[in-house]
Amino acid sequence: MRMPYESRFAEIEPLLARVEKPSRYIDHEWGTLTNAEADYRVCLIYPDVYEVGLPNQGIAILYSVLNKQEGISCERGYVPWVDMADLMREAGVPLLSLEGAAPVASFDAVGLHIPHEMAVTNLLETLDLAGIPLLSADRGEDDPIVLAGGPSVYNPEPYAPFIDAILIGEGEEHLPEVCQAHRRLRDAGAPRAEILRALADIPGTYVPSLYDIVVGEGAGAHGHAVPRDGAPAVVHKRVVADFGATDPVPQSIVPYAQLVHDRLSIEVLRGCARGCRFCQAGMTYRPVRERTSDQIVSAVVAGLERTGYDEVSLTSLSTTDHSCCTAVLDRLNRRLEDTGIRVSIPSQRLDSFGIDMAARVAGEKKGGLTFAPEAGSQRLRDIINKNVTEDDLERATRAAFEAGWRRCKLYFMMGLPGETDEDIVAIAELADRTYELAREVVPKGQRGGISVSVSCSVFIPKASTPFQWCGQTPDEEVKRRQQLLIHSVRNRAVRVHYHDADTSLLEAVLSRGGRDIAPVILGAWRRGARFDAWTEQFDLARWEEAAAEAGIDLRAVAGTPYGLDEPLPWNHISSGVSKGYLAREYRRALDGITTPDCSRTSCTGCGVCPTLHVDNILAGDRK
Amino acid sequence: MSEATQARFRARIRYIKHGRLAYLGHLELAHTIERIVRRAQLPYAVTQGFSPHMRVGFTSALPVGTSSDAEYFDVFLTDYVAAPEALARLVAAAPEDLAPQELRYIDLRTPALTAEITRTVYRVDLSCARLRITAAQLEGALRVIASEGSIPYVRSGKAKTLDLVSTLVGFEVSRHTEAGPCTIVLDTRISNDGALRPEILIAALDRALTPDVEFEGPIVSTGIQELHAFSRYSVTRTAQYVEDADGSLLSPLRAGETTSAPISVSSVPSL
Numbered sequence: 001m002r003m004p005y006e007s008r009f010a011e012i013e014p015l016l017a018r019v020e021k022p023s024r025y026i027d028h029e030w031g032t033l034t035n036a037e038a039d040y041r042v043c044l045i046y047p048d049v050y051e052v053g054l055p056n057q058g059i060a061i062l063y064s065v066l067n068k069q070e071g072i073s074c075e076r077g078y079v080p081w082v083d084m085a086d087l088m089r090e091a092g093v094p095l096l097s098l099e100g101a102a103p104v105a106s107f108d109a110v111g112l113h114i115p116h117e118m119a120v121t122n123l124l125e126t127l128d129l130a131g132i133p134l135l136s137a138d139r140g141e142d143d144p145i146v147l148a149g150g151p152s153v154y155n156p157e158p159y160a161p162f163i164d165a166i167l168i169g170e171g172e173e174h175l176p177e178v179c180q181a182h183r184r185l186r187d188a189g190a191p192r193a194e195i196l197r198a199l200a201d202i203p204g205t206y207v208p209s210l211y212d213i214v215v216g217e218g219a220g221a222h223g224h225a226v227p228r229d230g231a232p233a234v235v236h237k238r239v240v241a242d243f244g245a246t247d248p249v250p251q252s253i254v255p256y257a258q259l260v261h262d263r264l265s266i267e268v269l270r271g272c273a274r275g276c277r278f279c280q281a282g283m284t285y286r287p288v289r290e291r292t293s294d295q296i297v298s299a300v301v302a303g304l305e306r307t308g309y310d311e312v313s314l315t316s317l318s319t320t321d322h323s324c325c326t327a328v329l330d331r332l333n334r335r336l337e338d339t340g341i342r343v344s345i346p347s348q349r350l351d352s353f354g355i356d357m358a359a360r361v362a363g364e365k366k367g368g369l370t371f372a373p374e375a376g377s378q379r380l381r382d383i384i385n386k387n388v389t390e391d392d393l394e395r396a397t398r399a400a401f402e403a404g405w406r407r408c409k410l411y412f413m414m415g416l417p418g419e420t421d422e423d424i425v426a427i428a429e430l431a432d433r434t435y436e437l438a439r440e441v442v443p444k445g446q447r448g449g450i451s452v453s454v455s456c457s458v459f460i461p462k463a464s465t466p467f468q469w470c471g472q473t474p475d476e477e478v479k480r481r482q483q484l485l486i487h488s489v490r491n492r493a494v495r496v497h498y499h500d501a502d503t504s505l506l507e508a509v510l511s512r513g514g515r516d517i518a519p520v521i522l523g524a525w526r527r528g529a530r531f532d533a534w535t536e537q538f539d540l541a542r543w544e545e546a547a548a549e550a551g552i553d554l555r556a557v558a559g560t561p562y563g564l565d566e567p568l569p570w571n572h573i574s575s576g577v578s579k580g581y582l583a584r585e586y587r588r589a590l591d592g593i594t595t596p597d598c599s600r601t602s603c604t605g606c607g608v609c610p611t612l613h614v615d616n617i618l619a620g621d622r623k
Numbered sequence: 624m625s626e627a628t629q630a631r632f633r634a635r636i637r638y639i640k641h642g643r644l645a646y647l648g649h650l651e652l653a654h655t656i657e658r659i660v661r662r663a664q665l666p667y668a669v670t671q672g673f674s675p676h677m678r679v680g681f682t683s684a685l686p687v688g689t690s691s692d693a694e695y696f697d698v699f700l701t702d703y704v705a706a707p708e709a710l711a712r713l714v715a716a717a718p719e720d721l722a723p724q725e726l727r728y729i730d731l732r733t734p735a736l737t738a739e740i741t742r743t744v745y746r747v748d749l750s751c752a753r754l755r756i757t758a759a760q761l762e763g764a765l766r767v768i769a770s771e772g773s774i775p776y777v778r779s780g781k782a783k784t785l786d787l788v789s790t791l792v793g794f795e796v797s798r799h800t801e802a803g804p805c806t807i808v809l810d811t812r813i814s815n816d817g818a819l820r821p822e823i824l825i826a827a828l829d830r831a832l833t834p835d836v837e838f839e840g841p842i843v844s845t846g847i848q849e850l851h852a853f854s855r856y857s858v859t860r861t862a863q864y865v866e867d868a869d870g871s872l873l874s875p876l877r878a879g880e881t882t883s884a885p886i887s888v889s890s891v892p893s894l
Contacts, residue, residue, distance in 0.1 A: 009643075017688060017847035022646040030658070030718055254658055256644070256651045308658030308716065310676070340669040340676050365673045 002106060002142040009101035015087045023257040024050035027098040031252035034099050038073035040183040042066060042109040043097045045077040047122035053078045055261040058150060059113055064250040065172050072179055075099040079122050085129060095129035104130035107144050109182060114150040117510035118533040120159045124525040136164050136209055141192055145182055154284055155463035155570040158510050158517035160208035165199045168573055169237025172246060174204050200231045204238035213515045220567035221560060222514025236574045241614045243270050243289035248299035254307045263311035264303045268296050272317035273599040277385045277589050280462040281317055284575040286608040288599045290619040293324040297331050311342045320349040320357045323620035329360040350388045355399040368407035369400050375416060376426030382592045383418045397434050401441040406449040408434060414481055415459040415473030424481050428488035435491045453495040456485060458504035462511050463570040466585035471561040472508035475501040502540040508558035514569030519550040578607035630668035630678055630699035634709060635876055637725045640691040644720040649684035656696050662716035665709060668699040682736045682863060688847045691860035695736050695875050727876045742864040742872055745821050747807040750855040756832060761805055762796040764831040774827045778844040790819035821858045822848050
């Protein structure tokens with residue numbers, strides 16, 4: 001028997017007094033939706049706490065789209081923080097949805113968002129709290145269908161055994177199709193296996209149980225997937241061809257709790273064609289599709305009226321690349337004058353145009369600016385195809401300090417393919433030069449406010465990128481280079497932050513491994529791993545013990561390169577960018593040859609447009 | 624200051640905090656109120672300076688978990704919107720459990736809510752647990768606690784004292800049915816020395832009624848107390864007043880009114 005759909009709020013209310021931030025669990029926010037007439041229920045879950053998950057735009061879009069569907073009602077769920085999770089287990093209360101406070105296990109379908117690899121243990125924490133069997137193979141006719149989707153699905157193998165069907169690519173058209181198909185099959189009395197087999201026929205749907213993993217000689221280091229029962233050999237991602245026709249203000253919920261990003265978000269464009277070779281989003285969200293400036297401005301006005309936010313963020317992978325960026329910001333500034341409402345753009349382009357745009361939204365208050373040169377030397381920036389020159393960098397930082405900014409953060413990666421000690425020293429030199437430039441430009445009395453910092457993460461090779469064959473730099477070597485960087489910075493005023501090598505090692509394992517990693521994830525979760533994305537919760541020891549038990553060498557999984565001809569664990573998942581293009585880009589990287597941005601020049605042959613029958617759609621000419 | 628942002632009117636609104644929304648913290652509540660004002664499209668005034676924001680003022684913080692029938696906020700407006708219309712727009716823009724109840728325009732120079740309000744009434748509803756406690760017993764225990772004059776407790780690791788002499792004006796215990804919950808009405812005073820935190824008084828009451836339970840150390844302020852004598856308790860702020868020079872209690876909505884009509888003091892608590 002499936003758990004009944006009923007409110008069990010009375011069971012968690014006594015616990016609220018004993019946890020931090022009870023507002024995470026109370027629902028009743030402004031703008032929640034449900035469909036009272038529905039006979040099919042789906043619960044979308046973000047695998048982290050409420051205030052991290054609520055701002056997620058993907059879930060906001062799907063929540064809005066599903067609740068407009070005939071017969072479907074969509075609710076939300078988040079992972080209770082450790083204090084609440086432990087109390088719920090002790091009290092025997094299962095994971096509840098927010099809107100109806102009903103058991104997640106009582107829904108027809110549960111949709112798990114996969115924002116990044118480090119969320120995998122929280123998928124298990126979610127399923128366990130909900131009382132749903134952890135493995136797809138162990139689920140019965142009464143259990144919900146467990147779906148997954150989101151940015152981190154281009155190598156789903158490590159977590160594939162926990163999921164019934166994985167939706168690859170953009171979900172706003174795909175998820176309603178999957179839910180409606182499931183609803184029809186359910187009403188027709190189809191058994192679970194038949195339902196899953198039918199879902200695999202919906203384009204973009206990967207049903208892991210229909211693929212056997214072939215291992216052994218010539219099968220690739222972590223095996224590769226071979227379809228059974230007529231499931232597609234390659235699952236191509238879904239993409240919304242007419243992005244402009246989608247609702248520009250899907251966000252409806254205004255939370256009470258203070259969030260990380262507590263504001264209205266308007267997605268002004270989707271996709272980025274700059275072609276940075278390390279960047280998974282840059283490959284997997286193609287093609288580039290812009291909304292028109294009229295649509296953006298009216299969406300901002302309507303969204304602010306509806307939500308009452310005091311900040312609006314124009315979001316995308318590269319907002320300042322929008323062909324009408326100047327016009328949009330000028331129109332919004334006029335419109336929002338004297339309202340105390342701020343406009344923000346998420347990242348700065350590394351040239352004087354980027355600074356001009358940043359100045360337009362900053363007003364009188366100039367906090368810090370973040371730039372991402374990604375690599376210290378021109379040679380290495382050419383390898384990664386970060387098409388930014390030394391002159392661009394200098395002009396951008398000079399313009400920023402002249403315009404009144406005093407704090408500047410430079411973002412780099414370490415362990416990139418082809419990186420040498422000279423490239424690490426070049427990071428330090430670039431930071432020193434930026435600091436000296438600031439002292440030269442900023443008037444004498446204000447120099448005390450100057451702050452230049454370097455943030456250096458560890459490069460993780462990701463599936464569906466030109467660097468997908470590369471191994472990760474060994475963690476010991478990363479630690480040595482981190483020390484080299486710290487000792488190479490001359491100016492004491494320049495602060496250096498770097499990412500934890502342990503977390504990066506695991507992220508690489510989860511990005512590069514195959515289905516053989518699933519037992520390690522299970523073992524780590526059983527040893528208490530959850531909220532691994534939270535530094536203070538993460539403990540590599542649990543993972544090392546679980547890996548030893550499963551006979552897996554974490555460092556080998558992270559560090560061993562794949563041969564160009566070797567079958568990859570994610571061979572059967574495609575973003576539409578062809579493997580041939582990725583291989584060509586990899587070879588050009590090794591030769592230090594850059595590739596231009598197809599939204600500014602001409603087609604570079606990545607294959608997305610012909611394969612998925614889509615095109616770049618620009619609202620004007622890009623500068 | 625541009626014409627458009629100048630404060631020319633000041634509206635004071637009474638609203639409730641009920642149900643699950645009693646669990647909102649003070650900052651969460653403040654942000655929510657600002658969002659309600661923006662959704663209501665009221666012509667709010669904005670502060671000048673580097674980071675302009677809405678000119679709005681609130682009453683003193685309610686502890687997380689405490690409900691209220693009588694919260695207030697002030698919002699400064701650049702244009703006049705008739706009070707019934709402004710109220711209707713706020714109601715339409717607010718969650719039901721935070722619904723605005725009354726709106727009046729008050730003098731621009733009226734002191735801030737936190738400066739004006741010095742009297743607060745709480746209602747505490749207690750469901751008895753394993754003990755059979757009569758209303759008379761409750762009242763007796765409260766009288767003993769009140770006569771002691773103060774309660775030591777710990778908050779954020781610091782030793783503090785709740786001074787009942789200056790903060791507790793009066794109390795009344797009642798019970799409608801023999802087996803039903805007990806209700807305590809607390810009439811309290813806020814001064815520069817502090818306010819009465821009902822949870823501390825309830826914790827002291829709990830200790831007084833359960834002499835058989837061993838308590839370790841002083842009472843700790845946790846926001847919501849875990850009690851032995853009572854299975855459940857809830858606290859509601861039922862009224863807040865401005866205390867006149869002659870000791871009469873005025874509603875904050877009437878306090879700054881510059882009307883020629885006499886201000887009627889309609890709701891003095893029966894304590």
